[in-house]
Amino acid sequence: MHFVIGGAWQGKLDYAKKAFDLKEEDIFRCTAEAEPDFSRPCLTHYEQYVLYCIRKGTQDYYNIPENCKVIIADDIFCGVVPIDEEIRLWREESGRALTAAAEKAETVTRVFCGLPKRLK
Amino acid sequence: MKILFSGGCKNGKSTLAEDCAVALSRSGGGLYxxxxxxxxxDxxxxxxxxxxxxxxxxxxxxLEQGVNLPDCVTKENAKGSFLLDSVTALLTNEMYHDGIYEPAAPDKVVKDLLDFAAKVENAVFVSDFIYADADRYNEFTEEYREGLARCDKALAEICDTVAEVCTGCITLYKGELPL
Structure with a gap:
């Protein structure tokens, strides 16, 4: 599995599409509202899936399916500590969950201003 | 040569950018x-x-140029080295003019930045990394963040060197520093 991380609007998905030869139908955009389509090889906005799990009371985000080839996530853990309790919890859980994902990943790439940097 | 620096606030971007602009200006043409x-x-x-x-x-x-960036370039200074500090302030000025919100500002600023970069010999751009928050802000702020990201990406594409500055330490994403 390849893991792509970076701030919002940095061009992570554009990078991943090119680097891992992904087509639109390969990509599932996670939301806080619904279960992801795990049959797709690329999950983007994985941090939203973390929020979905928090709301459901599970830690399923630690179980990354075998067929998942690319995980893309927004780095949401460098900013200000949020006042809202749920967002605060989400921020911290995202840090743990995405660190675990990066640990399992074959490669980790951070995208900054549209430019990739291999971290692992 | 064109350079883009981004990173957190008060982490040493400006000082580094100044040093790079000074180094670039050694080839002549003035330092702005x-x-x-x-x-x-206050x-x-x-x-x-x-x-x-x-x-x-x-x-x-x-050169005082809070809006309409390319206007500061003249026939006399175009061969010089320019430091633009910061893209963030430029976008703010264009986006929130006299209390009026201008939604088309990011497109204009991207165009202005690229026009400016094409006109001058050397330029160092300083921007701010404001993309790693968990909280969502009001729609004006979110559009501002997205707009600044567009400016950064457009500059990163045309710049020879792109670096992130964190507590004075430099991570190069592209090219080399002229130091």
Missing amino acids: YIATMIPHD EDELRIKRHLHNRAGKGFTT
């Missing part, structure tokens, strides 16, 4: 600081004072 901040309160005045103090003696000629 584009002052983008339009002061709104805090801004203090910030400007600090920047002026830090720049003193480095040989910059200050």
